[in-house]
Amino acid sequence: MEHQEISLKNKIEELETITSFLDQLAEAWLLPPALLMSINLALEEAFTNIVYYAYADQATHQIELSISKQGDKLKICLADDGQPYDPTQAKAPDIKLSTEDRPIGGLGIFLIRKIMDNVHYQRDNGYNLLCMEKQISTPN
Amino acid sequence: MTLNIIHSGGFTIVQVDGHLNTLNAADFETQVMGLVERGDMKLIIDCSKLSYISSSGLRVFLLAQKKLRANKGLLKLCCLQPSIHEIFDMSGFTQIFLIETTLEASLTS
Numbered sequence: 001m002e003h004q005e006i007s008l009k010n011k012i013e014e015l016e017t018i019t020s021f022l023d024q025l026a027e028a029w030l031l032p033p034a035l036l037m038s039i040n041l042a043l044e045e046a047f048t049n050i051v052y053y054a055y056a057d058q059a060t061h062q063i064e065l066s067i068s069k070q071g072d073k074l075k076i077c078l079a080d081d082g083q084p085y086d087p088t089q090a091k092a093p094d095i096k097l098s099t100e101d102r103p104i105g106g107l108g109i110f111l112i113r114k115i116m117d118n119v120h121y122q123r124d125n126g127y128n129l130l131c132m133e134k135q136i137s138t139p140n
Numbered sequence: 141m142t143l144n145i146i147h148s149g150g151f152t153i154v155q156v157d158g159h160l161n162t163l164n165a166a167d168f169e170t171q172v173m174g175l176v177e178r179g180d181m182k183l184i185i186d187c188s189k190l191s192y193i194s195s196s197g198l199r200v201f202l203l204a205q206k207k208l209r210a211n212k213g214l215l216k217l218c219c220l221q222p223s224i225h226e227i228f229d230m231s232g233f234t235q236i237f238l239i240e241t242t243l244e245a246s247l248t249s
Contacts, residue, residue, distance in 0.1 A: 015163055037192060037223055044194045048162045095232025099205050107195040107231055114230045 002029065005066035010051050010080070018043055018065065029069055035136060038115045039076060042132055045108035046078055046087070054082020054128070069136075077131040085128055086121045087112065143171055149247045151216075152180040157189040160197030169200045176204060181213030184246050188219035198231055205237060214238075218246040 006021050008014040019040060026036040043065070050063055064079040090109045093102075113119055118133040141164045144155040152175055160168055175183065183204065201217070208215045218240040220228060228234050240246035 012162060015161060034223055040192070041194055041227070044161060048194075048196070093232075095230075096235070097232075099202070099209055099236045102202060102206075102232075102236065104199055104202055104206075105195070107198055111195055111227070111230065 001068055001070045003066065003068040005064060008047070008063045008065055010055060010061040010063055010082075012048065012051050014051075014063075015044055015047060018047060021065070025067060031074075031136065035074075035134070039074065039132075039134060042112045042115050042134075043076065043078070045112050046130055046132070049085075049087065049108060050078065050080045050082060050128075054080050054085060056083065072136040074134045074136060075131060076134070077129060079127045079129050081127055084123050086123075087130060088119055088121045141168065143168070145171075145175070151182045151184050151247060153184045153186055153243070155186040155189065159192040160190060160200075161192065161194050162196040165194075165196035165200055168197065169203065172200060172204050173207065176207050176211075176213065181208065181211060183208065183214070184216045184218060184243070186218050186243055187221070187224060188243075190224055191221065193224055193227055195231075198227070198233065201233065201237070216240060216246045218243050 004025055006017070008017060022036060022040050022043070025031065047063065055061055061081055066077045068075045087109045092110050092113075093106045112132065116132040116134050120131045122129050141156065141158040141160055144157065146153045146155070154172060154175070156168070185201070205215050207213075216238045219242065220239060225234070228237070228239070
């Protein structure tokens with residue numbers, strides 16, 4: 001099993017850190033470009049949610065990102081010490097609504113669940129732990 | 141992300157190049173909605189060079205569509221790369237946007 005991790009601050013600019021971290025990983029692990037885009041997207045949505053909604057204070061917090069590859073399966077986990085929040089319980093938007101009736105927003109978590117094969121959440125010792133799995137061979 | 145704005149055949153064409161994400165969606169929104177505010181009611185967003193989009197970018201497309209519809213305007217999208225088209229499809233956006241495969245088609249129809 002191969003494993004990489006990185007510690008991020010709860011600043012939205014860290015999305016750039018995530019992108020370059022993934023670029024390096026994709027090169028080292030020979031991940032296909034379409035898969036790289038999918039995991040970048042899922043991580044952007046999950047990380048953005050944490051930065052914008054997890055913390056009521058103005059303090060700097062650390063968010064831990066870890067990615068492991070076992071066989072042809074990628075497992076991507078984010079751990080944050082913010083308020084408890086389970087994205088797997090978020091209500092899915094109605095994507096059949098007309099332009100006029102479609103609410104603005106609410107797509108981020110929905111996209112994570114569409115893109116990834118498996119999304120799992122647990123609250124563990126004061127941390128939100130969100131893990132997302134994706135088969136490398138799955139067509140994107 | 142860079143935007144290139146040109147005028148052709150009565151349309152304002154917005155060419156989006158690069159990544160559209162949480163970090164630059166506000167800038168994209170200001171520029172696109174700025175065109176609508178000043179009265180450009182026939183818009184084409186050319187996505188041929190758009191290589192990445194997240195929900196923050198999708199949000200701006202929906203905002204523009206709502207605003208233009210409400211003001212009897214017209215928004216067309218063209219030339220989505222397959223990976224971008226897939227995200228539009230997942231989001232239900234292929235049902236609510238006029239999407240053409242070529243810029244010529246969006247200018248003539």
